[in-house]
Amino acid sequence: MSAARQNRFNLFAAHAALILYTLIALFPVFVIVINSFKTRKAIFREPLALPDAESFSMIGYQTVLKQGDFFLYFQNSMIVTVGSLFFILLFGAMAAFALAEYRFKGNTLMGLYLALGIMIPIRIGTVAILEMMVQTGLVNTLWALILVYTAQGLPLAVFILSEFMRQVSDDLKNAGRIDGLSEYRIFFRLVLPLVRPAMATVAVFNMIPIWNDLWFPLILAPAEEVKTLTLGSQVFIGQFVTDWNAVLSALSLAILPVMALYVIFSRQLIRGITSGAVK
Amino acid sequence: MTALTLTNVCKSFGAVEVLKDINLTVEDGEFVVFVGPSGCGKSTLLRVIAGLEDATSGTVEIGGDVVNTIPPAKRGIAMVFQSYALYPHLTVRDNMALGLKQEKQPRSVIDERVNKAVSMLDLGAYVDRRPSDLSGGQRQRVAIGRAIVREPKLFLFDEPLSNLDAALRMNTRIEIAELHRTLSASMIYVTHDQTEAMTLADKIVVLRDGRVEQVGSPMELYNNPANQFVAGFLGSPAMNFLKKAPLTIPKGGALGIRPEHLRPAKGGRIKGTVTHVERLGGDTNLLVSTAEQEPLTVRIFGQDDTQVGAAIELDFNDTQSFAFDKSLQRVAI
Numbered sequence: 088m089s090a091a092r093q094n095r096f097n098l099f100a101a102h103a104a105l106i107l108y109t110l111i112a113l114f115p116v117f118v119i120v121i122n123s124f125k126t127r128k129a130i131f132r133e134p135l136a137l138p139d140a141e142s143f144s145m146i147g148y149q150t151v152l153k154q155g156d157f158f159l160y161f162q163n164s165m166i167v168t169v170g171s172l173f174f175i176l177l178f179g180a181m182a183a184f185a186l187a188e189y190r191f192k193g194n195t196l197m198g199l200y201l202a203l204g205i206m207i208p209i210r211i212g213t214v215a216i217l218e219m220m221v222q223t224g225l226v227n228t229l230w231a232l233i234l235v236y237t238a239q240g241l242p243l244a245v246f247i248l249s250e251f252m253r254q255v256s257d258d259l260k261n262a263g264r265i266d267g268l269s270e271y272r273i274f275f276r277l278v279l280p281l282v283r284p285a286m287a288t289v290a291v292f293n294m295i296p297i298w299n300d301l302w303f304p305l306i307l308a309p310a311e312e313v314k315t316l317t318l319g320s321q322v323f324i325g326q327f328v329t330d331w332n333a334v335l336s337a338l339s340l341a342i343l344p345v346m347a348l349y350v351i352f353s354r355q356l357i358r359g360i361t362s363g364a365v366k
Numbered sequence: 367m368t369a370l371t372l373t374n375v376c377k378s379f380g381a382v383e384v385l386k387d388i389n390l391t392v393e394d395g396e397f398v399v400f401v402g403p404s405g406c407g408k409s410t411l412l413r414v415i416a417g418l419e420d421a422t423s424g425t426v427e428i429g430g431d432v433v434n435t436i437p438p439a440k441r442g443i444a445m446v447f448q449s450y451a452l453y454p455h456l457t458v459r460d461n462m463a464l465g466l467k468q469e470k471q472p473r474s475v476i477d478e479r480v481n482k483a484v485s486m487l488d489l490g491a492y493v494d495r496r497p498s499d500l501s502g503g504q505r506q507r508v509a510i511g512r513a514i515v516r517e518p519k520l521f522l523f524d525e526p527l528s529n530l531d532a533a534l535r536m537n538t539r540i541e542i543a544e545l546h547r548t549l550s551a552s553m554i555y556v557t558h559d560q561t562e563a564m565t566l567a568d569k570i571v572v573l574r575d576g577r578v579e580q581v582g583s584p585m586e587l588y589n590n591p592a593n594q595f596v597a598g599f600l601g602s603p604a605m606n607f608l609k610k611a612p613l614t615i616p617k618g619g620a621l622g623i624r625p626e627h628l629r630p631a632k633g634g635r636i637k638g639t640v641t642h643v644e645r646l647g648g649d650t651n652l653l654v655s656t657a658e659q660e661p662l663t664v665r666i667f668g669q670d671d672t673q674v675g676a677a678i679e680l681d682f683n684d685t686q687s688f689a690f691d692k693s694l695q696r697v698a699i
Contacts, residue, residue, distance in 0.1 A: 258451035261418050267439030267468035280455055
């Protein structure tokens with residue numbers, strides 16, 4: 088931004104608005120984290136107070152870790168999220184490349200058909216999906232979840248990625264063809280690196296709903312050994328008694344991996360955006 | 367030997383015919399330029415030759431072999447693109463070497479050819495940089511180097527100078543001409559710029575609406591254009607066309623006179639008023655409106671002090687004028 092356009096007041100107003108928004112967005116997270124370190128009584132007496140020497144307690148974390156399979160839940164969530172993202176990005180990018188690159192009959196129709204999934208929520212088909220999973224014997228496996236989330240994520244991925252792939256220079260792809268690169272190498276080595284920002288966008292959009300989903304784990308994979316973190320945390324929420332220490336601790340822990348993944352992808356996102364703009 | 371033979375090549379996208387029955391030969395070592403306005407099909411023709419598009423019908427022969435069903439990499443061609451199309455993730459050296467690696471050439475051959483191209487194009491200081499660290503001119507040289515190392519039977523250039531600024535364009539043009547002399551390779555060069563066509567070509571192919579309008583050496587086309595389109599397209603400033611001419615021309619036709627063949631002369635056959643003067647130092651362009659209200663450009667060599675608004679009388683040699691009929695074809699005067 089040029090110095091001439093930097094008005095001190097505007098700068099201040101913009102920062103104030105952003106800081107305010109950040110505070111509002113972070114407040115619930117902040118409350119969850121501080122309360123996860125307090126005794127049960129302290130949580131209810133003064134929910135907004137920071138933990139001090141008297142109210143500090145690790146009881147929530149102890150409960151969560153003692154619950155035994157918490158690490159397994161963690162691992163399950165991680166496998167499901169990373170696996171689903173991998174397949175969404177791989178198949179989404181491949182379909183998008185075909186739609187953007189090749190002229191064939193029904194290209195537009197195929198694009199529309201694939202985009203249809205954006206408008207129809209996948210949960211409508213839950214019963215049919217459950218029946219299908221029962222017949223294929225995939226109930227209570229992580230594969231059931233990975234397949235469903237992949238299906239859920241693909242339409243938007245194809246839609247976004249095909250738009251970006253159309254912008255990749257034809258000359259570059261043709262140069263690769265003249266140099267004897269196969270279509271697969273052109274796709275993986277030339278095109279994918281150039282649409283990395285779009286891939287990161289798709290990954291971020293898909294990751295959070297998958298990580299947080301309760302619906303499909305509850306229906307398709309409720310067994311102990313395949314429970315995801317979100318489903319696993321539900322044991323602390325009872326109809327009559329809720330172990331708030333444990334719930335808050337579990338939630339605090341659940342934030343960490345998704346934050347790590349977000350940092351990885353968002354770096355790509357920002358790098359992609361700036362490198363495109365400055366060029 | 368002929369480097370390239372096109373026989374009855376047609377190309378359509380759906381119902382749109384982009385190339386209509388193209389027949390053409392390129393001799394060994396010849397520099398051929400395809401020129402025409404944008405949308406005339408010249409780039410499509412180049413892509414058909416390269417194998418990036420399939421011809422709808424007709425045959426493409428490179429070095430005597432029919433290559434219609436052969437993929438681009440195996441046709442013995444190399445191509446230089448308008449947008450350079452360098453691989454962004456590879457260094458200059460790897461950009462040049464990739465094609466040879468794909469051909470499974472031994473390491474020693476790759477190094478030798480790349481080093482030769484690097485020294486030929488004066489890229490020594492940049493071999494380990496990535497394309498994003500290079501200027502436009504340097505990128506274009508790398509793209510040319512990538513073509514050279516493959517030692518192709520046929521070089522294809524797709525408007526390689528369009529993205530360069532004017533000064534660099536001239537330098538690179540001369541470099542390409544020198545390259546053609548040193549390699550004595552067959553080259554096909556696509557451009558919409560008639561100056562590039564005139565200065566580089568052994569043979570110019572003028573295309574319009576997917577048809578070949580005329581083929582010939584630059585001077586043949588300049589001195590003897592087959593029709594009004596070719597006459598108007600080559601030469602700068604463009605040829606003047608008069609509907610009301612002092613000579614007998616076919617009804618509905620036009621008389622073509624190049625700006626450099628008009629001269630101010632007392633009692634000349636064309637009378638008019640000067641509406642604008644462009645002084646370029648070396649020569650002066652007068653824009654004239656004739657007594658019949660037709661616009662005319664006159665190119666006077668050297669400097670001239672004619673003022674805007676002055677009345678002027680112009681004349682020309684009949685042998686240096688061209689008559690065209692209603693259908694734009696050339697007819698004898």
